[in-house]
Amino acid sequence: MESVTLGKTGITVNKNGFGALPIQRISDEEAVHLLRKAYENGITFFDTARAYSDSEHKLGLAFQGMWDKVYVASKTAAVTPEDFWKDLQTSLTTLGRDYLDLYQFHNPSFCPRPGDGSGLYECMLEAKEQGKIRHIGITNHRLAVAEEAINSGLYETLQFPFSYLSAQQELDLVEKCRKTNMGFIAMKALSGGLINNSAAAYAYLAQFAHVLPIWGVQRESELDEFLSYVENPPALTEELEAVISHDRQELQGEFCRGCGYCMPCPAGIEINNCARMSLMIRRAPSAAQLTPEMQEKMLQIENCLHCGKCKSKCPYNLDTPALLERNLKDYKEILAGKAI
Numbered sequence: 001m002e003s004v005t006l007g008k009t010g011i012t013v014n015k016n017g018f019g020a021l022p023i024q025r026i027s028d029e030e031a032v033h034l035l036r037k038a039y040e041n042g043i044t045f046f047d048t049a050r051a052y053s054d055s056e057h058k059l060g061l062a063f064q065g066m067w068d069k070v071y072v073a074s075k076t077a078a079v080t081p082e083d084f085w086k087d088l089q090t091s092l093t094t095l096g097r098d099y100l101d102l103y104q105f106h107n108p109s110f111c112p113r114p115g116d117g118s119g120l121y122e123c124m125l126e127a128k129e130q131g132k133i134r135h136i137g138i139t140n141h142r143l144a145v146a147e148e149a150i151n152s153g154l155y156e157t158l159q160f161p162f163s164y165l166s167a168q169q170e171l172d173l174v175e176k177c178r179k180t181n182m183g184f185i186a187m188k189a190l191s192g193g194l195i196n197n198s199a200a201a202y203a204y205l206a207q208f209a210h211v212l213p214i215w216g217v218q219r220e221s222e223l224d225e226f227l228s229y230v231e232n233p234p235a236l237t238e239e240l241e242a243v244i245s246h247d248r249q250e251l252q253g254e255f256c257r258g259c260g261y262c263m264p265c266p267a268g269i270e271i272n273n274c275a276r277m278s279l280m281i282r283r284a285p286s287a288a289q290l291t292p293e294m295q296e297k298m299l300q301i302e303n304c305l306h307c308g309k310c311k312s313k314c315p316y317n318l319d320t321p322a323l324l325e326r327n328l329k330d331y332k333e334i335l336a337g338k339a340i
Contacts, residue, residue, distance in 0.1 A: 002233065004212045006183030009135045009156045011071055011101065013045040015206070016226055017185065017214035020048040020055045025218055028058055034223055035062035039070060041227045047159075047185070047214045049075035049106055050087045056094040067097045073185075075106035075139060084123040088132060103127065104137035104159060107261065107315075111138070111148040121154065139187070141259050141315035143169055150176045157183035161259075162211065163191045164204040164244045165251050178210045189213040192258035194251055194276070196283055198225050199234040200243045206233060254318055255279060262310035262320055267303045271310055274298055275323045278330040286334075295335070301328040 005012045018038050023031040035046070035058065046063075048055045056074065063070055072095065076087040091100065103124065105112055112120040127133045137157035138149045149155050150173065158177055162170055163186070177184040186205060195201050198215075205213045217223045234240065256275035265271050273280075274297060281289040288294070301324045310320040 002206070002230075004210060006102075006135075006157055006185070006212060007177070007181045007210070009102070009183055011045070011135070011183070013071060013212065014042045014230065015212065016043050016230060017045040017047055017212050018043050019187070019214040019216035020046055020059060021052050022216045022218035023058050024053040024055045028061055031058035032062045034217060034220060035059060037220070038217070038223060038227075039063070042230055043227075044069065045071045045073070045212065045214070047073045047187075049077075050091050051075070051077055051106060056091055060094060060096040064096050071101040072097075073102035073104060073137070074100050075104040077106040077108075078120065079108075079118070081119040081123050084120060088127060092132065099131055100133045102135045102137050102157060103133040104139050104157070107140050107142075108138070108145065109142075111145050111152060111154075113152060113154060137183070137185075139185075141257075141261060143173070146173055147176070150180060150182060153180070155182065157185055159185040159187050159214075161188040161191075161257060162186035162205070162213075163189050163195060163201060165191050165195065165248060174208060174211060178208075184208075184211045186211050186213040188257060188259075189215060191251070192276075194255070194279055194283060195247060197240070197243050197247075199229070200240045200247075202226070202229050203234045203236040203240050204244060207236070251279065254323070256318065256320075256323060257316060259315065261315055262313045265310060266307060267300065267305050269300050269304060269324065270297050271320060271324065274301055275318075275320060275327055277327045281331070281334060290335070298328055298331045301325065 002015045003012050004015045046059055048059055059072060074091045076084055078084040078087050112118055114121050124136045135156045137159060138155045139159035140146045141161060146158055146160050149158055160173060162174060174184055189201050189205055205211055215226050258272045258276055260272040262271050277298060304321055304324060306321055314320055
């Protein structure tokens with residue numbers, strides 16, 4: 001069973017992390033079953049966040065009385081010390097434990113530092129002194145913030161999107177973390193669902209010995225797929241390399257990753273789904289994308305205010321309004337039977 005150590009934290013776990021965002025969409029009973037099955041099959045790193053509604057609650061139900069056997073990472077999106085302490089205490093109470101193995105700033109627009117006036121990093125240090133957290137990390141979607149976090153030496157881990165669709169800039173981040181002995185946690189290893197060959201995704205990330213992928217799991221079939229790779233990891237064969245090459249040609253470049261940081265939209269557009277519809281409808285069963293409900297959501301694009309708020313908040317610097325318009329045009333052609 002392959003393992004990975006998260007840099008200077010010393011946290012050594014199976015090279016599969018459990019991304020606990022999707023379990024907020026299922027019942028307590030289903031979630032506990034998935035979490036316990038993951039643990040019983042060797043997965044011991046679980047990533048959640050205060051923002052993931054009842055995800056922490058479900059982790060608490062699954063692992064009460066056995067916290068010494070698993071590692072839990074959570075996150076705060078707080079921008080003030082008051083909210084930092086409120087988030088941390090809520091997370092600990094909801095989980096039913098005294099400390100977090102890793103506490104991360106959740107996609108901040110800047111890299112918190114001591115003396116920057118926000119007081120946030122000082123809160124992390126105090127929480128660590130109090131024994132409420134053991135390690136300090138940061139998550140982001142912005143290259144500039146991620147690079148600053150690495151260069152600062154203040155953080156023990158970086159969580160950043162990384163998959164075989166990543167560009168050279170992301171590869172450089174991964175290498176910088178290796179050189180500085182900083183843990184790298186790969187989120188969106190399936191690129192928000194655009195990558196539909198998990199074996200190819202797994203085999204690609206296996207090349208990076210210091211990277212811990214976290215797989216978002218909602219269904220038992222998804223968990224079973226990744227568990228099967230623990231004992232029988234897929235090799236990066238010519239066949240899988242061909243899959244990766246094909247996907248890169250089709251998907252790399254200006255596409256929406258579905259992170260949702262552009263939301264909410266003043267016009268009520270569900271941007272994180274609508275701006276990637278052209279790709280999703282071709283890479284996933286189309287029936288789910290053609291329902292009356294989804295048609296209504298796509299037509300909402302016609303109400304775009306062109307205010308530019310989504311564009312200004314996109315961590316990938318996409319021209320979101322233009323992307324929405326292209327997706328709506330393509331969608332209408334699909335409905336008319338002129339595409340797919």
